[in-house]
Structures are given as structure tokens and as C-alpha cells.
Amino acid sequence: MASSSLINALRDAHKTHLTQQLQAPEHWQAMMSQASALLTDVPLGKLVDADSLCQVVDAWLQDALSAQGLQQVVTDVTLAVWDAAERDDATLGELLREEHFEAILEQALQLQTLREKAVHAAMNHPLVSEMVSEMLYTGIKNFLLEENALAKLPGVSSVMKMGRKSVVGKAMGGMEESIRTYLQKNIRVTLKTGEQWLNKQLTNERIEQLARDGYRRVAPLKPADYLALVPKATIGDVIEQGCLIGDESARLDYTRRLVGVGIRAAVDSLSQLPLKTLLENMQISEQRVHAITTPALAKGASLLVEQGVLEPFVEWVVEDFYGSEACKKVVETVNS
Template identity: 20%
Template sequence: MQKNPMIERLIDAQLNFLDRNFAQADTLQSEFLSFYHWFRKQPLQQLWSFEQINALIQKQILQTPASSFLTGQIAEHIKFSLIHPANDSTAIADIIPVLTVDKIAQYVASKSGHRQRLIKAVVNNPAFSAMITQLIQHAIQDYADNSVIAKSVPGVSRFMKMGKSVLENVTDTNLDSAVSRYLQKNILKFSQMSEHVLNQHFDDHKLYHFQANLWHKIKSMPVAVLKNYIEVQDLPETVGLGHEIWDHIRQSDYLKQQVHDGVYAWYIRNQERPFDLLLRDLNIDEALIQQELQDLLNPLMQQLISSQYLRERARAHLELFYYSEEAQRILTQ
């Protein structure tokens, strides 16, 4: 394409004007606020449909796997927070308000129905029954072998063992097996007794005070105590396991349907609301636009100008305009 000297001077003049104009902070602020004032008045449905929003979320979150770099960064940040020097001088009470702890304790203690259902589910679990059976058997055996009477009174220990042997010979039954069968036969009764005792021990009042006492024990501990319960060196593996779980869930039809229906419900509630209100839900208002976002965008704009990127892109579009047939006809009149 043959260059026209006059057009080139016009393009250079316009580019110089843009450089000077956008180099001024007031220009950027004015343009950004003008855009914000327009954008804030637009209803959600005027700009984006439910299908567009859902497709974006489905693609970027559910269909796109998390990179190994991201999971590595997550593990590094967790490790950094756990080994931070401030953890040694910061008590748990410094970061968790006591009033919130009290509210949580009251809330948990008030859920008696939930608690009773949980206790019932636990005590009726076969694993709990097996544990109780073994515990009682061990307690009986331990009492027979190590009771105070058996140890302090000479001959009692031998007498108890002899009595056990005689009983087994007379009944032709192993005593341990007999006790085991008795416990298994009556395990339902023991489970019911356990449920009753647990419900008594963890009533609303006692559970609240249990939580309060626990708080008083841990509130002065340093945050660094968390390292006693989290293996820092295992974080890459544990975060990796979490990633495997997420990687499976994100591809499931279940989560896809949950996300679809959740986004749809949100969209229906908000489709007629302007972005001004939607942004306020995220604590973004005009003051934030004027102060914080402008401070972030101004260095970016200055870099676009100083690196000649803005000038090069503007030149490409101006050349297309000035060398177009329509512009050529105007310039030759």
C-alpha cells in the first residue's frame, strides 16, 4: 500500500494527541468513570444471558482441570501460612473473637435433635457395637487379673483363676466365649444404654459448658499449635488428594446439574437488576472505582503508552480508516 504523506502526518498528529491525553491521570479517571456510569445502569439480562454465564462457568471451572502448578501453589501457600513466624506470637484468641465462639457453642448446644440422631446413628453402628463388646470383655479380664483384691489378698488371684477353671469344666464352656456370646446377645440393650448415657452426658447445658471449657483451654495457645495436627511435609500429597477428589466431582453429572440450577436460580433473581446493585453485592461502588481501581489501572495505562503498544494498535486502526475508500473520497474532495 502506497503511503500518503498527508495521511501519515494526520495519523502521527492523532497518535501524539492520544499519547498526551492518556498520559494525564484525569483523562483516565474521566473515561473510566464515564464507562462505569454507563455500565452500572445496564440490567444483567441486557448484556449477558443465562446460557452465556452458565457456559462460561461450565467451561472454565468444570470442564477445565486445575493445573499442577495451581495445586502446587495451593500447597505452598498453606505451608507458608502454617510456618509463618507470626504463628508463634499469635494466640488463637487473637484471631477468633470470643463472642463468636460463644455463639457457636450456643448454636451447637441448642441442636438437641441433631445431636440425638447423631448419637443414635453412632451407637447403632456395628463398629461401635464391636468396640463396646471388646471393651467390656477386656475390662472383665483385666479386673480378674489385676483387681485390688486379687493383688492385695494372698491366694485370691489363684482362687479366682481356679474358680474360672472349675466353672468352665462344669459347664463345658469357655468363660471368655460365654461372656462374648452374652454380650453379643445383649448388644442391643448395651447400645440403648450407651445412647441414654451419651444423651445425658451431652445435654444442651453440659455440651455448652464442654465447649466453653475447651475454648478456655486452647484460647491462649499459639496458632503454631496447628502444626501438631497438620503434617507440613505431607501437604503436596494431601492437597493432591483433594485435587483428585475435585477432579472427579467436577466431571460428574451431579455437579454439572447443581451448577446449572444454581446459576439459573441466581440469574432469575437478578436478571432485571442493574450492575450497580450487582456490584454493590461485591462491595464495589463508585468510591472504589475512583480510588482503588484507578490506582491499579493508571500504571497499566502508562505502561501501554511508554511501551508504544497503544500507539502501535491505534496506528493500525487509523491506517485502516484513512486509507479506506470512504476516507479517501473525503480527503480528495
């Protein structure tokens, strides 16, 4: 047989064999078993180069990543999930079981210093100052007018008896600026008192009581009931802004530095662990991984064959060798 004919025959046989292999679950099972046998005891640090991985991720964040390019896909997925969640009867109690809530509460109760700082920051916010000042003013005004407190002052009662109650209102109007000025000057002291009162009230026992009461109230509620209140148009707007912010933040030196540090820390942490140990720690057996993935891989290959995608790819893979001078020399040597 001529060398060219033999090469073509070998190429065609190899293509057919490889295409059939990729559609057989047994092939993927054997391949994964072989990989496990070779890699199971090798520390992951020897299989991954942290520097190269960090460089790839950094380049991806800087040049390739674009959430805006997938904005429509993200929107479609979000709307589909949102619609499904609106129809789901799951309750908050099912999503966060009581034992998990208790574990979170136990950890939260240990954050007393952080709790006191949060109270201090909240009470010193300008908006809170204005709100408390306005509440105090309204309370004082209502007390003086509606409870007839001014009528008890000397000289005022006689005016009211004469039917001139409007004079009281005018007197109160004249006091408005003075009251407001006084409250604004002394609001810091008032808020400090409020802060001390809150810290005294927010004992661990009180927080436990409030938290457990709140959990029991919301546990029977359904997230679906609240999701239905959000206008659908809002979702698209939020995703649009989220993608824009995501693209910009991904390119920040700050983000890239933190991602790089995180990747290196992950690799360093895993570097001493073999694959087998890692899977065992994750409570995943190799047999289970094989059972889940091998049928999916084989089915995926069959689908690619049906779509006419796999065969051209296989041909491209084998062509490099069968079209090479090295292959021709081997065949010619055998023929001679």
C-alpha cells in the same frame, strides 16, 4: 499530504495518545465514572445473560479447567502461606471472637434433632460396637482377676489357699469365649442404653457449659503451634490428590448441574438490583472503588509499557481500523 502518509500519521498519533491515556489515573477515573453513570441504575439482570453464563461455565468445567496444570503454583502458594502461618502469633480467640462463638453456639443449640441423629449414627457404627464390647470385656476380666472376685466363689477359695492361683487364670481363659459371645449378642442393648444416656446428658445447658469451657481453653492457643506439627511433605501429597480429585469432580455431570443451578439462582437473585444498590448493600461506595482501582490500573499499564508489552497490543488494536478500506476512503475523500 498523501493519503497513506496521513493514515500513518494518524495511526502513530492515536497509538501515542492511547498509550499515554492508559497510564493516567485520570483516564481510568473518567472511564469508571462514565460507566457508573450509564450502568448505575440498570438492573444487573439486563447486563448478564444467565443462559450464556451457564454455558460458558459448563464448557469451562468440562473442557478447560485443570487444577493439575497449576499444581506446582498451588503447592508454592500453600507452602508460603503455611510458613507464614507457622510464624504468626495470632490466637484462636483472635480468629474467632467470643461474640461470634456465642452466635454460632446459639444456632447450634437449635439443632436438637440433628444432634440426636448424629448420636444415633455414632453409637451404631460397627467400630463403636467393637470398641465398647472390648472395653466391657477388659473391664470384666480385670475385675474377676485383679479384684479376686473368683476367689469369693464356693470351691475357688480353697484352691487358691493351696497355692494354685494359676487355676483361676485358666478358669478365666475358659470363660473368655463365653463372655465375648454374650457381649456381642447384647451389645445393641448396651449401646441403646448409652445412646439414651448421651441424649439425656446432652441438654442445651450442658452443651453450653462444655462449649464455653472448651472455647476458653482453646482461645489462647496459637494455630501456629499445631501447624508446625504437620510434616511438610504431607502438604505436597495432599495438594496432588486434591488437584486430581478436583479435576475429576469438576467434569462430573453432577457438579456441572449444581454449578449451573447455582449460577442461575445468583443471576435471578441479582437481576432486579442495580449496580449502585448492590454496592450500597455491600457497604462499598463507588468513590472508594475508584480510589482503590484507578491507581492500580494506571500503574499496571505503566509496567506493561516498561516491559514492552502494551505498545504492540495498542498497535494491534488501532491497526484494524487504520489499515481498513473504510479509513482509506475517509482520508481520500478529505484530501479530494
